[in-house]
Amino acid sequence: MEESKKIGKIENGIVIDHIPTNVLWKVIEILKIKEKTDGKISIGTNYYSRKTNEKKGFIKIEEKKLTSYEMNLIALITPDVTINIIENSYVKEKRSAKIPNKLIGIIKCTNPNCISNQQTEKIQSNINFKENLFTCYYCDQTFNKKEIKNQIIENTN
């Protein structure tokens, strides 16, 4: 059994495993863990991953359901993580994070002159994802995964 499995077992909630250590804190940010005041939370880092043969991080959160917005964001940052949905102490479902074909209000277009980047207009961004390339629906600007690091839109909900 991997060491991380022994830590902070939860009855109901989510386990995100095999997170590359360099993006663990970004995933923590996406899940807004700081704001969560109920339910057990375990965070581990620098554990050994047999899956990747590298150091990994994991997050276990009790009484938490992942929204599709959170799933999409995690997929954008680290598409290879494993997401387990836990119910009554058992893994009910295994999900893999996958970047959806359409990202509405998730990432900004990289073109500063795009109409969707004009603050006064309050237009929700609309980005298509196909064959590892992002394309802005409005201005047709294309960009790759490396270029989206600073493009993630803060969730204001």
Added chain:
Amino acid sequence: METNFLKRDIISIEDFSRKELDYIINYAKEIKNNPENFKEIMKHKTMISLFFENSTRTATSFKMAMLQLGGNVMEFNSQTSSLKKGETLKDTLKMMDGYSPDVVVMRHPNDGSIKFASHILNAPIINAGDGQNQHPTQTMLDLFSIKEITGKINETKIAIVGDLKYGRTAHSLAIALSKYENCKIHFISPESLKVPKKFIDALKEKNIEFSEHNLSELKNIINNIDILYMTRIQRERFPIGKEGEEEYKKISKIYSLKKELLENVKSDFRIMHPLPKIFEIEEEIDKTPFAYYFKQAANGLHIRKALLNLITQNGRI
């Protein structure tokens, strides 16, 4: 498959098939040859002209097109509008749409603004330029002019010269020519204004032969082409400050087409330019039979007449 232009938004040249482009070009030719037959065709139709940026040729030719077809034009002035009071583009468009125009023609400084507007408006919209992004009626009038010059668009041998990094007319024309057979493009530019890699990669996927050259190579190419398509190099494309200024001046000196260069060109060779031209074509050339740019600009009138009519009432082909 039957195509229908009725109520269609004209946003990007990429949205049009070869068959549709040919239809628009042929219809524009019919209007150009027989203006009398079309002078009342847009009677009781109204176009709202929304120009959020300055324009000489595009705004005037759309207005003239509508008036010469017997239609009405309502012009919007962004300088005296509620935009100055902070009204959003969305609200401005919703209000304009409430006046039930038959067609809206819009130019706006932001890329993608026309596509956004097309979702707000019920009336069809024609893109008259959205930032650095698209200007489809310019490309259509370019194709129309090429056909007028050489009698066909297939097998066009063209050199596109100037600012190929930012120049939207150059990119759109290349995309449009890739819809035709056996065309060849020579891209000629200063090193700092070369065609972006992303665009080159996209073009490799298309049906078009092309090559890239420095400005000094124009003299080796000019005698073997049908069309020389010149574009303007803008000062604002160079860095602010002394270094940028010097680079701009250096390129301006090299980048000026001289009459001597035209001594051995083909007899039906012509020079096109989307205008305005500043220093890139020596004035002497205007008087030669090779200068086609003013006729090219005038062709915008016929293309715009064709589109206005097709999308407001005569849609089916």
